[in-house]
Amino acid sequence: MAWAEARARVHEAGRAAAPDPVELPLAETDGQTLAGPLSTLTDLPAFPTSSVDGWAVRGAAPWRVLGRVLAGGTPAPLTADGTAVEIATGAMLPDGADGVLRVEESGRTAEGLVTGALRPAPEWRAPGEEAHAGEELLPAGTPVDPGVIGLAASCGYDTLRVRRSPRANLIVFGDELLTAGRPAAGRVRDSLGPAVPSWLRRYGCAIDASDVVGPVADTLAAHVAALREGLSRAELVCTTGGTMHGPVDHLHPALRELGAEYVVNTVAVRPGFPMLLARVAGPDGRPRFVAGLPGNPQSAIIAVVSLVAPLLAGLRGRPVPELPRATLAEPVPGRGDQTHLALVRIDPVRHTAHPVRHVGSAMLRGLASADGFAVIRPGTRGEPGDEVPVVPLPLLPGERSG
Template sequence: MSTETAAAAQVAAPPPAGWEEARSRVYAIGLAAALPAVDRALADADGHTLAEPLTTRTDLPAFPTSGVDGWAVRGDGPWRVVGRVLAGHTPDPLSDDGTTAEIATGAMVPEGTTAILRIEESTRPSDGLVAGTPRPGPEWREPGEEAYAGEELLPAGTPVDPAVIGLAASCGHDTLRVRRQPRAALLVFGDELLTAGPPGAGRVRDALGPTVPAWLRRYGCQVRPADVIGPVADTLPAHVAALRGALADADLVCTTGGTMHGPVDHLHPTLEALGADYVVNTVAVRPGFPMLLARLVGDDGRVRFVAGLPGNPQSAVVALVSLVAPLLAGLQGRPMPVLPQVTLAEPVPGRGDYTHLALVRVDRAAGTAHPVRHVGSAMLRGLAGADGFAVIGPGTGGEVGARVPVVPLPLTPGERSW
């Protein structure tokens, strides 16, 4: 390419997308390609996303349930013992005043019961009658006290975690209708990378090959060891072959490095060779500016995505939280992530016309954020001690006391954000 042609190409290139605009755009296109719904047994549903609302199959509880161990009594005492009620059984009714049945916590309350006397507050003299004073108010749970049959408890788009699984089981569900989890792969670009041992002699250790799959799993993806490929040779044919192969099974392929236009940056020509369309091509954010997201539609009509992460490790994580997180939320049918607000306890500089994502440690009790050290785009030390990225908008500075959004680092699949 001549100097004149290169200059013309730079002039013709579109400006980078604003950070908020890029997040909204990738979420919308992910939601439009939301993955199909499947049925999963409760034991296999953790980390998935509800594809339909969770409703109750019966009233909760389904029958009047004793909240204590004691005596189900009818009328005034003392009471004559006529039976015993254990959990899991349907009791005979108490038909006569002055009668009682011993009852266990969780057991069905007999019809005709007027009160439950706690076992520790009762006596049973030698005549065999039960005496005592029941507490005012019922000592049992009424049917529908927690929910009525058919009531919607959780909306579609709710991440499934152990609490949701337990609730579903209590409602009588054996399976849940959920979105299929996204399948993801990672291509590591760069002949200079080492995959074992210490760096040296001009070669650096690959930190993203082990890191990115772990982040993707925390966003709800399935990533197998065989889905991590590389380092891929720094040639265009090797890039095309690797990306084509990864797209055969994956809904999302992340790549590391090669997002610019250097002499061995082959990602853009590879996307062109495979007929990809850009959703976002560069974002006005620091660090991580040269991130991208592309979309491909296969011969089978299935939509697949390629997320180009910059090669510098912290920049790659910025791309993950900026583009990959909202994309995966859309693909799983989850709501767009809402960013919590924090108060800056120390100043954080702005980056001119670019959004600045600044690594911070958050004091959750105080609601304050403190910038961390060692935050160069090639560094990971600061990231290891951070809770997320404070968002300093374009044209602003982060003064002490300013309220700013923060992008939390992902937790385990299905875990609720702080």
């Protein structure tokens, strides 16, 4: 399947299987996703407030001081010209006030009257200046971060209706893998078991050390048992290795035994093409997903950014983010009729993409120094000066790129 089509298909599968929203206290919503639009429950501000410390005045100077109003208080109205109240920043403006005089721009007469001149621009905030009651501030699908939480609180919300982060498991396949120490004697160190959970967390999954299983023995029975256990505990199970049809590649037979339905089975992308996403009915009847990541480390991460990321966006009720673009600083070869995802570093000042070295499908050195993947369309090659889409490597939940 074409790379762009695969991304669109898995996103739609995720949207169709998105779990029901839940209502959570504000303090528990960081990293979740708005299930509906965030609208104001009141005008913002809800009442006229002073934006400076000073004097709320009525009429022309000088002004006789009648009292003081602090934030949180409700002042009596000013009914006569030539009167004022001392006012603190954030305090409610009295009815009848014509403006606010900054304390540092005020003076006093011998009789204790306040003098000074109001600035042309108001020194107070009118009701609805930021938003009017019922106005939509953020759409459904917006990631909840500290800024959103603060905005919701200012609007009067105590809880938010959100879509929770999906739970994920990781199953590592391969008798040849070591989980500690140096590679030797034909056995290689498992690099995906420690790394993939961190990628998944950056895409919004809930996963911890207890959700990582393996290496699982290279037998069909062991594969089926591990998948059944993972699917009983998580909405998404990622597996590493076994996506081809070799003598110890048992993932496809295991999926058949579980009655899985392929959403995507191999993608026309290099590196990483033997990737897959399958849908399986969970114990509760709701859809679960298995993402088959290739065993080669860089290919596995390409599968994460190509299939897992858009699936999780769908499950969380979010759109697939639009890919930023950058200008190639050097040539990048094409891969015939397949999309080429080429590791690049981005110059943030010039917005140029620079290919990195050590980018074989089994290598991780290039990935460790890259900012993302330049997308070279099928049937093309990248030339210096070409503007191409870039799949950025993910940030931590809640972070915003510059």
